[in-house]
Amino acid sequence: MSLLKELKTSQDIKNLTRSELELLAVEIRTRIIDVVSKRGGHLASSLGTVELTIAIHRVFDLPKDTLIWDVGHQSYAHKLLSDRKDRFDTLRAYKGISGFAKMSESPYDGFTVGHSSTSISAGLGVTVGKCLSQNKSKVVSIIGDGSLTAGIAFEALNQTGDLKKDLIVILNDNEMSISPNVGALSSYLSRTFSASYLQQMRKGFGEFLKSVPKIGTDIYKFAKKSEDSFKTFVTPGMLFEAFDFNYFGPINGHNLNHLIDILENIKSSNDPVLLHVTTKKGKGYEPAEKNPVYFHGVGSFDIKTGNGIKKEKKISTYTEVFGSTMIDLAKNNKKIVAVTAAMPEGTGLTDFAELYPERFFDVGIAEQHAVTFAAGLATQGLKPVVAIYSTFLQRAYDQILHDVCIESHGVVFAIDRGGIVGEDGPTHHGLFDYAYLRSIPNITIMAPKDENELARMLVTAIEHNGPVSIRYPRGKGVGVEIDKDIQPIVIGKGELLKDGNDVLLIAVGNSVVESNKALEELKEKNISCALINARFIKPLDKVLILKMAEQIGKVITIEDHVLDGGFGSAVLELFADNNLSNVTTKRIGIKNCFVEHGPQEILKAEYGIDSSAICKAVEEFVQSEKSE
Numbered sequence: 001m002s003l004l005k006e007l008k009t010s011q012d013i014k015n016l017t018r019s020e021l022e023l024l025a026v027e028i029r030t031r032i033i034d035v036v037s038k039r040g041g042h043l044a045s046s047l048g049t050v051e052l053t054i055a056i057h058r059v060f061d062l063p064k065d066t067l068i069w070d071v072g073h074q075s076y077a078h079k080l081l082s083d084r085k086d087r088f089d090t091l092r093a094y095k096g097i098s099g100f101a102k103m104s105e106s107p108y109d110g111f112t113v114g115h116s117s118t119s120i121s122a123g124l125g126v127t128v129g130k131c132l133s134q135n136k137s138k139v140v141s142i143i144g145d146g147s148l149t150a151g152i153a154f155e156a157l158n159q160t161g162d163l164k165k166d167l168i169v170i171l172n173d174n175e176m177s178i179s180p181n182v183g184a185l186s187s188y189l190s191r192t193f194s195a196s197y198l199q200q201m202r203k204g205f206g207e208f209l210k211s212v213p214k215i216g217t218d219i220y221k222f223a224k225k226s227e228d229s230f231k232t233f234v235t236p237g238m239l240f241e242a243f244d245f246n247y248f249g250p251i252n253g254h255n256l257n258h259l260i261d262i263l264e265n266i267k268s269s270n271d272p273v274l275l276h277v278t279t280k281k282g283k284g285y286e287p288a289e290k291n292p293v294y295f296h297g298v299g300s301f302d303i304k305t306g307n308g309i310k311k312e313k314k315i316s317t318y319t320e321v322f323g324s325t326m327i328d329l330a331k332n333n334k335k336i337v338a339v340t341a342a343m344p345e346g347t348g349l350t351d352f353a354e355l356y357p358e359r360f361f362d363v364g365i366a367e368q369h370a371v372t373f374a375a376g377l378a379t380q381g382l383k384p385v386v387a388i389y390s391t392f393l394q395r396a397y398d399q400i401l402h403d404v405c406i407e408s409h410g411v412v413f414a415i416d417r418g419g420i421v422g423e424d425g426p427t428h429h430g431l432f433d434y435a436y437l438r439s440i441p442n443i444t445i446m447a448p449k450d451e452n453e454l455a456r457m458l459v460t461a462i463e464h465n466g467p468v469s470i471r472y473p474r475g476k477g478v479g480v481e482i483d484k485d486i487q488p489i490v491i492g493k494g495e496l497l498k499d500g501n502d503v504l505l506i507a508v509g510n511s512v513v514e515s516n517k518a519l520e521e522l523k524e525k526n527i528s529c530a531l532i533n534a535r536f537i538k539p540l541d542k543v544l545i546l547k548m549a550e551q552i553g554k555v556i557t558i559e560d561h562v563l564d565g566g567f568g569s570a571v572l573e574l575f576a577d578n579n580l581s582n583v584t585t586k587r588i589g590i591k592n593c594f595v596e597h598g599p600q601e602i603l604k605a606e607y608g609i610d611s612s613a614i615c616k617a618v619e620e621f622v623q624s625e626k627s628e
Contacts, residue, residue: 002027003016003020003023003024003027004024004027004028004031004080004085007081007085009083010057010062010081010082010083010108013054013057013058013081014058016058018256018257018260021054021058021256022256024054025050025051025054025256025284026284028050028053028054028077028080028081029047029050029283029284029285031080031088032046032047032050032076032077032080033047033285033303034303035088035089035091036076036091036298037300037301037302037303038300039091039092039093039300039423040092040297040298040299040300040423041076041091041092041099041297041298041423042073042074042076042099042296042297042298043282043285043288043295043296043298044281044282044288044292044293044295044296045073045074045144045174045281045292045296046073046074046075046076046077047281047282047283047284047285047288048074048172048174048253048279048280048281048282048283049074049077049142049172049253049279050077050283050284051253051254051255051256051259052142052170052172052253052259052277052279053074053077053078053081054077054081054256055256055259055260055263056140056263057078057081057082058260058263059260059263059264059267060138060140060263060267061137062082062108063082063106063107063108063110064137065137065138065139065140066110066111066123066126066130066137066138066139066140067108067109067110067140067142068101068110068111068113068119068122068123068126068139068140068141068142069100069101069109069111069113069119069142070113070116070117070118070119070120070141070142070143070144070147071100071113071114071115071116071144071147072099072100072101072113072114073100073296073297074142074144074172075100075101075109076088076091078101078108079091079097079106082106082108082109083106083107083108084097084105084106092423092424092425092597092598093423093598094596094597094598094599094602094603094606095596095598096597098425098597099423099424099425099597100112100113100114100424100425100427101113110122110123110126110139111123111126112427113427114391114424114425114426114427114428115391115392115395115427116144116146116147116150116365117143117147117148117149117150117152117153117365118152119141119142119143119147119169120141120143120153120156120157120160120167120169121152121153121155121156122141123139123140123141123156123167123169124156124159124160124163124165124167126139127139127160127165127166127167128163128165131165138166138168138267139166139167139168140168140169140170141167141168141169141170142169142170142172143169143170143171143172144171144172144173144174145171145172145173145174146342146364146365147365148171149342149363149364149365149366150364150365150366150367151366151368151369157169157240157243157245158243160243160245160272161243161244161245161272162244164244164271164272165272166269166270166271166272166273167272167273168266168267168269168273168275169245169272169273169274169275170274170275170277171249171274171275171276171277172253172277172279173250173253173276173277173278173279174278174279174280174281174292237249237274237276240274240276243272244271244272245271245272245273245274246266246269246271246272246273246274247273247274247276248262248266248273248274248275248276249274249275249276249277249278250276250277250278251275251276251277251278252277252278253277253278253279254279254280254283259277262275263275281295281296282295285306286306287305287306288306291306293345297346315476315477315478315479316451316476316477317348317474317475317476317477318416318448318451318454318472318473318474318475318476318477319346319347319348319416319474320348321451321454321455321477321482322347322348322387322414322416322454322458322472323347323348323349323350323351323352324348324351325454325455325458325459325482325486326338326348326349326352326385326458327351327352327355327356328486329458329459329462330352330355330356330359333383333462334359335381335382335383336359336382336383336385336462337359337360337361337377337382337383337384337385338352338353338356338359338360338361338384338385338387339361339363339370339373339374339377339384339385339386339387340361340362340363340370340386340387340388341362341363341364341365341366341367341369341370341388341392342362342363342364342365342366343387343388343389343392344360344362346389346416347387347388347389347414347416348387348416349387361373367388367392367393367395367396368395368396368398368399370386370388370396371386371396371399371400371403371404371411372399372403374386374404374409374411375399375403375404375407375409375411378404378409378410378411379409383410383412383462384410384411384412385412385414385458385461385462386411386412386413386414387414387416388413388414388415388416389415389416389417389428389430390415390416390417390418390419390430390431390432390433390471391417391421391427391428391429391430393413393415393433394432394433394436397436400413400437400440400443400467401440404443404467405440405441405442405443405467406442408442408465408466408467409466409467410464410465410466410467411467411468412458412461412462412467412468412469412470413467413468413469413470414458414470414472415430415433415469415470415471415472416472416474417430417473417474418430418433418447418471418472418473418509418560418561419431419473419474419509419510419560419561420473420560420590420595420600420603420604420607420609421474421600422474422475422597422598422599422600422603423597423598423599424597425595425596425597426594426595426596426597429594429595430471431560431561431562431590431595432561432562433469433471433561434471434537434559434561434565434566434567434570435561435562435564435565435566435569436565437469437538438537438538438565438566438570439565442466442467443466443467443468443469443538444461444464444466444467444468444469444491444536444538444539445468445469445471445536445537445538446460446461446468446469446470446471446489446535446536446537447470447471447472447508447509447510447535447537448470448472448509448535449478449507449509449510449512449513449533449535450477450478450480450512450513451477451478451480451482452480452481452482452483453489453535454470454472454477455482455483455486456483456486456487456488456489457470457489457535458470459486459487459488460488460489460491463488464491471509472509472510473509473510473560474600475600478513489535491536491539492536492539492540492541492542493535493536493541493544494532494533494534494535494536494540494541494544494545495532495533495535496530496531496532496544496548497512497516497531497532497533498519498529498530498531499530500528500529500530500531500552501528501530501552502527502528502529502552502554502618502622503527503529503530503552503554503555503556503618503621503622504529504530504531504532504548504549504551504552504554504555504556505518505519505529505530505531505532505555505556505558505614505618506531506532506534506545506555506556506557506558506571507531507532507533507534507557507558507559508533508534508535508536508537508558508559508567509559509560510560511558511559511560511588511609512531512533514558514604514609514610514611514614515531515558515611515614516531517611517614518611518612518614518615518618519531521611521615522615522618522619525619527618527619527622529618530548530552532544532545532548534567537567537570538570540570540571540574542574542578545571545574546574546575546578546580549575549580549583550580550582550583553582553583553584554583554584554585554621554622555571555583555584555585555586556585556586556587556588556614556617556618556621557571557585557586557587557588557589558588558589558609558614559587559588559589559609560589560590560604560609561589561590562589562590562591562592563587563589563590563591563592564592566589567589568585568587568588568589569587571585572585572587584621586617586621588608588609588613588614588617589609590607590609591607595607
């Protein structure tokens, strides 16, 4: 009998025996591994939180009580135990369920997440909101140890302790090593002292000591200091006690009995509580336990071996080209340093870090700090390259504007995952960077049409005396060779790839590839199009664009970006500023919406930015001109 299949609602988990819960954990892991092996996804972190998820569903009354995940990488077991068991096969598929917690998908998801370190802030907001509404249900926020490197997490801890609200924060620690004896002792003490009657006794005794005339406060402080000293000896929790949280742990995050016992105890607390649990990434699947970095975000793989399923002939990704070019340039330029925010593998800097450890800085999940840190490096004559995903750079907007661009410091932003990203969905698509960077003075914004142009742009950025962003997509390149002698590109210089008479296409970044595909189909229909690879979003190649636009009279701009404030808007502004009133213009890009999750090619077609959409737009353009 399958326990997972028998669960009709999450409430049914309360009727299982604890031995049955252990069997349920095995089933859930098997199901997650099976689906992720086909769909890809965040495997290691989700396998590490199976028991914790079961315990939370067992103890709390979800969705009346609110559960908030941080990032959401760990939420697969939660999806299986809530209302998405029958749809779990569609994980990360187009029109399927999201790989992250999403409020619009299920009432069991207390907050929509995707970027790290937000769970405590959101949890406190929900807690205060419930308090003001006289709602006595509980709020549980789960945060990983890596997410605690972000300032927003500490800001939230500080306010929660100050307000003394009854938020329960669970620190999922899958990195820290706790020695067996200390871990066992602290687990026992935490489960014992978290009992509600002891918590009330502790509080009452403290109030009694403080009430003793003249010496009461001093005695209380001495007793508190003695308690804190003992806690410091057996637990690492004094940091959280300093924020006025009641700290318990570390608890073995795979021991269901211990987890259930302590959650039952702290559930009734009226003060901020932090429960520290230690888990193992990839738990229960040996390949993921041995290589949790690879299985953090993995494509389809063979379950027996853990090996990825081979696809078509290998073409280097843009990320790989960036990483190898950084290494080549750093050989002869000792001023080049690399900065990343907890993403050395994802941004292609792992090899750079091994070759030049003194010039590589992983600042943790702290994008704001990464940018200002890079600005400081630049003031000392260094050339910092901040490698970061487009969606994560959004978190450091003020630092880009204030700390880098006001003084025009020579910081290079290597913006990976620009445009439609794929299965990770709206929290990860990089569709806003042109718009949020373009209005900032002093910054140069580039996007390559292929991997060789990416290498050239990196050389250009290193040589440029000012802030530069280079934005490139996720996935493989076009397959072109990289020049042996990489030459820079003149700032603001586009290129005319093809001449024509009927319509002028002006594309930027990977949209040039789609435009080239469209040209072949349009040629068969006797439609003659010119194509400009703009290269630069800022500054635009005014001479080339204005000349060709005036000559042809019909212009279509193409971008893998939102239309509002994007590349097409920049071209329209150029036309308006130069009184080019005799030119008819259309823009192809993402409308004012958030793009859902799914394969890149499907999403590009669905949102009208692939070669077929370009062909259709050109044909309609030409037809409308003829009918007038």
